[in-house]
Amino acid sequence: MPTFPQSFPMNGGDGPHSYIHNSSYQKVAIDGAKEKTSEAILKNLDLELLNRNSDENILRIADFGCSIGPNTFEVVQNIIDTVKQKNLKENNAYIGAPLEFQVCFNDQPNNDFNTLFRTQPISSKQAYLSVGVPGSFHGRVLPKNSLHIGHITYALHWLSTVPQHVCDKKSPALNKSYIQCNNLVEEVTEAYRVQFKKDMGDFLGARAEELVSGGLMILSGQCLPDGVPKALTWQGVVIDMIGDCLMDMAKQGITTKEKIELFSLPIYIPHISEFKAEIERNENFSIETMEKISHPMDYKPLTNDFITSMFRAILNTIIEEHFGDGVVNELFDRFAKKLNKYPIDFKRCKKYVNYFIVLKRK
Amino acid sequence: MPTFPQSFPMNGGDGPHSYIHNSSYQKVAIDGAKEKTSEAILKNLDLELLNRNSDENILRIADFGCSIGPNTFEVVQNIIDTVKQKNLKENNAYIGAPLEFQVCFNDQPNNDFNTLFRTQPISSKQAYLSVGVPGSFHGRVLPKNSLHIGHITYALHWLSTVPQHVCDKKSPALNKSYIQCNNLVEEVTEAYRVQFKKDMGDFLGARAEELVSGGLMILSGQCLPDGVPKALTWQGVVIDMIGDCLMDMAKQGITTKEKIELFSLPIYIPHISEFKAEIERNENFSIETMEKISHPMDYKPLTNDFITSMFRAILNTIIEEHFGDGVVNELFDRFAKKLNKYPIDFKRCKKYVNYFIVLKRK
Numbered sequence: 001m002p003t004f005p006q007s008f009p010m011n012g013g014d015g016p017h018s019y020i021h022n023s024s025y026q027k028v029a030i031d032g033a034k035e036k037t038s039e040a041i042l043k044n045l046d047l048e049l050l051n052r053n054s055d056e057n058i059l060r061i062a063d064f065g066c067s068i069g070p071n072t073f074e075v076v077q078n079i080i081d082t083v084k085q086k087n088l089k090e091n092n093a094y095i096g097a098p099l100e101f102q103v104c105f106n107d108q109p110n111n112d113f114n115t116l117f118r119t120q121p122i123s124s125k126q127a128y129l130s131v132g133v134p135g136s137f138h139g140r141v142l143p144k145n146s147l148h149i150g151h152i153t154y155a156l157h158w159l160s161t162v163p164q165h166v167c168d169k170k171s172p173a174l175n176k177s178y179i180q181c182n183n184l185v186e187e188v189t190e191a192y193r194v195q196f197k198k199d200m201g202d203f204l205g206a207r208a209e210e211l212v213s214g215g216l217m218i219l220s221g222q223c224l225p226d227g228v229p230k231a232l233t234w235q236g237v238v239i240d241m242i243g244d245c246l247m248d249m250a251k252q253g254i255t256t257k258e259k260i261e262l263f264s265l266p267i268y269i270p271h272i273s274e275f276k277a278e279i280e281r282n283e284n285f286s287i288e289t290m291e292k293i294s295h296p297m298d299y300k301p302l303t304n305d306f307i308t309s310m311f312r313a314i315l316n317t318i319i320e321e322h323f324g325d326g327v328v329n330e331l332f333d334r335f336a337k338k339l340n341k342y343p344i345d346f347k348r349c350k351k352y353v354n355y356f357i358v359l360k361r362k
Numbered sequence: 363m364p365t366f367p368q369s370f371p372m373n374g375g376d377g378p379h380s381y382i383h384n385s386s387y388q389k390v391a392i393d394g395a396k397e398k399t400s401e402a403i404l405k406n407l408d409l410e411l412l413n414r415n416s417d418e419n420i421l422r423i424a425d426f427g428c429s430i431g432p433n434t435f436e437v438v439q440n441i442i443d444t445v446k447q448k449n450l451k452e453n454n455a456y457i458g459a460p461l462e463f464q465v466c467f468n469d470q471p472n473n474d475f476n477t478l479f480r481t482q483p484i485s486s487k488q489a490y491l492s493v494g495v496p497g498s499f500h501g502r503v504l505p506k507n508s509l510h511i512g513h514i515t516y517a518l519h520w521l522s523t524v525p526q527h528v529c530d531k532k533s534p535a536l537n538k539s540y541i542q543c544n545n546l547v548e549e550v551t552e553a554y555r556v557q558f559k560k561d562m563g564d565f566l567g568a569r570a571e572e573l574v575s576g577g578l579m580i581l582s583g584q585c586l587p588d589g590v591p592k593a594l595t596w597q598g599v600v601i602d603m604i605g606d607c608l609m610d611m612a613k614q615g616i617t618t619k620e621k622i623e624l625f626s627l628p629i630y631i632p633h634i635s636e637f638k639a640e641i642e643r644n645e646n647f648s649i650e651t652m653e654k655i656s657h658p659m660d661y662k663p664l665t666n667d668f669i670t671s672m673f674r675a676i677l678n679t680i681i682e683e684h685f686g687d688g689v690v691n692e693l694f695d696r697f698a699k700k701l702n703k704y705p706i707d708f709k710r711c712k713k714y715v716n717y718f719i720v721l722k723r724k
Contacts, residue, residue, distance in 0.1 A: 058505040102505050104493065109479040117471040117496040125497075129505060131466065132494035134479040135487075143420040143464050143491060 010067045011316040012112025014119065018068075018313060026154050027071050029295050033153065033220045033356055036293065037075075038082040040218060040358040041149070044288050047087055049148070049214040059083060059148050061128075062104035062210075064137040065155030068116045073124055076103045079149055080128060101128035106141055109134035136160055138202045142210040150207055150217040157221060159266040160199050163191040166264045175264040179243040182236045183229030188264075196268045200278040208284035211361040217285065219359070220293070222352040223272040230269055234302075234349040238311055239265070241342070245334040246323075254330060255323055263322050265315075272353050285359035295354045301346040304339045308332060372429040373678040374474025376481065380430075380675060388516050389433050391657050395515065395582045395718055398655065399437075400444040402580060402720040403511070406650050409449055411510070411576040421445060421510050423490075424466035424572075426499040427517030430478045435486055438465045441511055442490060463490035468503055471496035498522055500564045504572040512569055512579040519583060521628040522561050525553040528626045537626040541605040544598050545591030550626075558630045562640040570646035573723040579647065581721070582655070584714040585634040592631055596664075596711040600673055601627070603704070607696040608685075616692060617685055625684050627677075634715050647721035657716045663708040666701045670694060 011018050061079055066072035080101050087099060105116060113132045120130065135141040137152065138160040165173035166181075166188055173187040181192040207217050230236035243260070250257045270278075272292075279287065302310075312332050320328050373380050423441055428434035442463050449461055467478060475494045482492065497503040499514065500522040527535035528543075528550055535549040543554040569579050592598035605622070612619045632640075634654075641649065664672075674694050682690050 058508065060505075100505050109482070110476075113475045113479060113494060114472075117475060117494075120471070120496075129503060130496060132475060132479075132496065134482075134492060134494065141491060143422075143462050146420065 009108050009111040009317055011313045012068060012115055014115060017309070017316060018115075027074075029220065029354065030071050030075055030153055032293055032295060032354070034074075034078050036289075036356050037078060037151075037218055040289055041079065041082045041216065042086050044216055044358060044360055045083065045086065045149070046214045047083075047090060049212055057098070058100045058102055060102045060104065060142075060146055061149045062106055062133070062142060062147055062151065064106045064150060064152040065158065066105045066107050066111075066116070067155075068112050069119055071153075072105060072116075073121055075151060075153065077124060077127070079151065083149075103128050103130050104133045104142060104147070105130065106133040106135065106137055108136060138199050138206070140206045140209060144209050145212050147207075147210040148212060148215045150211060150215070152218075153220045154222070156200075156203065156219065157267050157269050159192070159195050159268055160202070161195065162264050162266045163195040165191045167262050169261070174261065176261050177243075178240060179246065179260065179263050180230070180236070180239045180265045181268055182231035182240055183224075184231050192268045193270075193274070196270055196274075197278060200275075201282070204279075204282040204285070208282070208361060213361055215361045216288075217359040217361070219357040220355060222269060222295075222354055223275045224269050225350065225353055226271050226273050228271075228350045232350045233269075233352060234344045234346055235269075235352065237344055237349065238307060238339075241338055242311065242315070242331065242335050245331055245338055248334060249327070249330065255327060259323060265318065269352065272355070275355070279357060279359070284362055286362060287357070288360050289356065289358035291356055293354045293356045295352070301344070304336065304343060307339065307344070308336045311335075371470050371473040371679055373675045374430060374477055376477060379671070379678060380477075389436075391582065391716065392433050392437055392515055394655055394657060394716075396436075396440050398651075398718050399440060399513075399580055402651055403441065403444045403578065404448050406578055406720060406722055407445065407448065407511070408576045409445075409452060411574055419460070420462045420464055422464045422466065422504075422508055423511045424468055424495070424504060424509055424513065426468045426512060426514040427520065428467045428469050428473075428478070429517075430474050431481055433515075434467060434478075435483055437513060437515065439486060439489070441513065445511075465490050465492050466495045466504060466509070467492065468495040468497065468499055470498060500561050500568070502568045502571060506571050507574050509569075509572045510574060510577045512573060512577070514580075515582045516584070518562075518565065518581065519629050519631050521554070521557050521630055522564070523557065524626050524628045525557040527553045529624050531623070536623065538623050539605075540602060541608065541622065541625050542592070542598070542601045542627045543630055544593035544602055545586075546593050554630045555632075555636070558632055558636075559640060562637075563644070566641075566644040566646070570644070570723060575723055577723045578650075579721040579723070581719040582717060584631060584657075584716055585637045586631050587712065587715055588633050588635050590633075590712045594712045595631075595714060596706045596708055597631075597714070599706055599711065600669060600701075603700055604673065604677070604693065604697050607693055607700055610696060611689070611692065617689060621685060627680065631714065634717070637717070641719060641721070646724055648724060649719070650722050651718065651720035653718055655716045655718045657714070663706070666698065666705060669701065669706070670698045673697075 061076055063072045063076055111134070113134070116132065133141050165171040166175040168174060173191040175185070175188045178184070181188055183189050211217060224230060224233070231240060246255060246260050249255050250260055276290065279290065316328055319331065423438055425434045425438055473496070475496065478494065495503050527533040528537040530536060535553040537547070537550045540546070543550055545551050573579060586592060586595070593602060608617060608622050611617050612622055638652065641652065678690055681693065
């Protein structure tokens, strides 16, 4: 079987370490954006655009980087409910036959689509037609002019690849001491920034081709406040601590220092002004909404168990891929202990900025 | 996780008993139909129908009951190559932008889509956009008026459900002595026939809604010659022999007679005239081609190992589901031995009729 380099889905299945059972942090964020999403659709979606094609009477929705639920099912159900409500309210004369919905669940080809399909609520199966769309959202995955509402939440921080130089032993951008971009080494940050800009351009370019004119792209996720390095956020502290645990394991010969030097996460949390600039740079969309929203969990400290489970569900696959079988259990056991010894000081940590953006295809 | 009653996909993964490694009988049939498929597309597909919708320039192809490859990848590649060839030859003035292809791989939600996506040849990923479409092909799985070429091969013999009466202890149609419809008990055959007619109607009705006017539906598969009971074909003999092995196991207490009485495969091989009648009954399609083709393997006896592996890949899931874990290994060990003792007399067995049909949506 071919492998998919640089593609590390959330932990599959529905076991104790699965993303299904460890995505409540993301869920809270999605709940927070739910009402905003409804408002955006009610305000910005022009149902007449459906009438362009007289043969089809379909409204197509895509959730990019959907992972394996249950969050994605709630997101799309909310979108569909809102469109129906709008359609009813406007008593849309342009639409004759009843509106049909097709939902495109997109994620990498090695996402656990089996679990996604098998855990889909029965009610949703009656409400819309589903397809699984395997492929990176940094490229085209849907036909041109076929999509009406695109959605992406807490997924755009995944880069299409680890920036080349951060794993190059001869480069000044080698990410020697850390397993993430924590903004403490300028050369590393710069390498990540270059990749991020390219990926954002590719993402928006692909969506511009897929969306019909008038179609909406709804984005939510997280940025760093300007001037704040990731190392000062609790998420940054957590990943640096996981890196420290790997170093401890290297000292005991369970893994090697060299392996750690060559490992760096393909994740980049941009600063808010940087992110805005990339959104504004794309000329295919008008910006209907761009605002900061609060993440309800930002104001209460998380328990150590919650943090451990959450990061394990996210990082399990990618760590296993690089360090081999058997390392993950040991690593997260050590991490749990270290976290108990040095708990996160949430009051001192800087907070991410949560954004909510609505773009309209010109 | 919800279960999917009456949905028993081919054996997943890529292990020794997987459908991937045990579908060469089906492959030979598909190879046989390859040229016919190309001819049918060259002759019957009207590329102008693509121009109906000026925004999209997409040709959508669906393989219904696609299972997990490699056969399905070859089928769709052949269709795409043919459409491209036709497009080039006709130098189609109606199509401005380059033609895009989207392939809809359809099968039950518990089909192994993960393996399907992960084993897709890289070349095909560049040639077309892919989606996995989970759902029974007896119902709607795609939007109305969205499909240009539908394809189904060696899958229509799967019914949507086991006919109710054949597992009802109080019914005269209880399939007491056999695990299949082998046409030896008229009440059983009649129950299957009723279900088959309903399913064929549902299948063609759903496709009629999904296909655009002028769209093609290409079907291949197997029927019984009129007047021949399935019990006299080698495939019928094989499944009856598997049933005998189950009975042997019941005698030794490994399973129970009652469990076997309540088990009957949701498979029905119609007689050719019966099948033709169902095709002709649907008024949404014109019949462009309806002919018998030969299956190259019909003229040479198959080895016992080949037969065992082939039927195990097909029946593994459904038998495990009904009889529980651990029965399948034992059953196919016994079957292999019995087959060696009583090899199939291919010369005496009746042969299936292989059909190739092209329908055009009116």
